[in-house]
């Protein structure tokens with residue numbers, strides 16, 4: 001990454017962090033209900049990956065998708081409003097944390113079904129091939145998703161047809177409370193790539209530059225017709241799986257070790273070391289990020305609730321209640 005890129009990557013990682021902290025506060029205040037999965041600690045894999053893409057390239061996400069979406073250019077106001085269940089949200093307040101999309105910025109959607117979007121991403125990559133758009137697709141998913149049949153089927157067909165796609169696994173060492181060692185025997189998820197005859201690469205997922213370089217190589221290979229790459233970004237969520245998780249299955253030592261490798265700190269230290277900016281120059285950037293998030297919260301609070309009269313809009317299944325009576 002050149003100097004301006006690294007500085008901007010840091011700013012956007014900070015935006016993701018502050019955004020999720022604000023969502024957490026909103027939960028505490030009761031403005032947001034239900035649950036959410038935060039990506040605090042995983043911001044570098046989202047930003048580094050998206051920075052390796054062209055703006056018109058496509059992304060799919062999973063249940064832990066705020067960072068992916070914001071990195072791809074989501075409007076923080078509309079995402080915040082969605083979390084608040086408001087009519088101005090990306091899904092009109094109906095989707096919540098896990099179900100948002102914006103095709104205009106190439107974000108095909110996040111989804112709560114583990115591995116559910118990997119086949120969708122693969123289909124999107126087939127479309128790009130058939131339409132000859134030159135676009136590449138990235139599918140974000142977690143280590144737990146690699147145990148799903150949908151992962152194997154999609155990666156296999158992506159490989160067989162040499163589709164323009166990068167399969168981006170954020171290996172944060174756990175699927176809910178299950179450590180990876182209890183789910184598979186390979187030491188790296190990248191090793192699984194050989195089963196499909198594609199390239200597999202493992203990268204430090206907390207180092208935004210390393211992620212960028214690794215994904216960029218995979219993206220350009222895919223764009224030139226070289227087929228998929230499976231990238232494992234090794235990272236750690238610095239929070240619970242979801243709102244209710246106290247992380248009792250993790251040791252203090254393990255957490256301390258990873259908390260020292262906070263992706264924001266790594267990027268900030270590098271910016272200072274390379275004299276891209278001084279600490280005093282970073283302060284106003286951080287303040288502007290906080291102001292953006294505050295504005296998003298205000299927008300969400302001030303937005304109207306969805307109109308009950310629109311409840312059937314966007315519903316594609318119809319039931320004839322009369323037909324169920326015998």
Ligand SMILES: Cc1ncc(C[n+]2csc(CCOP(=O)(O)OP(=O)(O)O)c2C)c(N)n1
Nearest residue numbers: 064112113114142143144145172174175176
């Ligand atoms: C098909 C399916 N099975 C189970 C779940 C429940 N579930 C939600 S998140 C999750 C773990 C996902 O782990 P991973 O893919 O590693 O992502 P992470 O949460 O660690 O980011 C599970 C099992 C689900 N949402 N969908």
Ligand SMILES: [Mg+2]
Nearest residue numbers: 142143174175
């Ligand atoms: Mg995981």
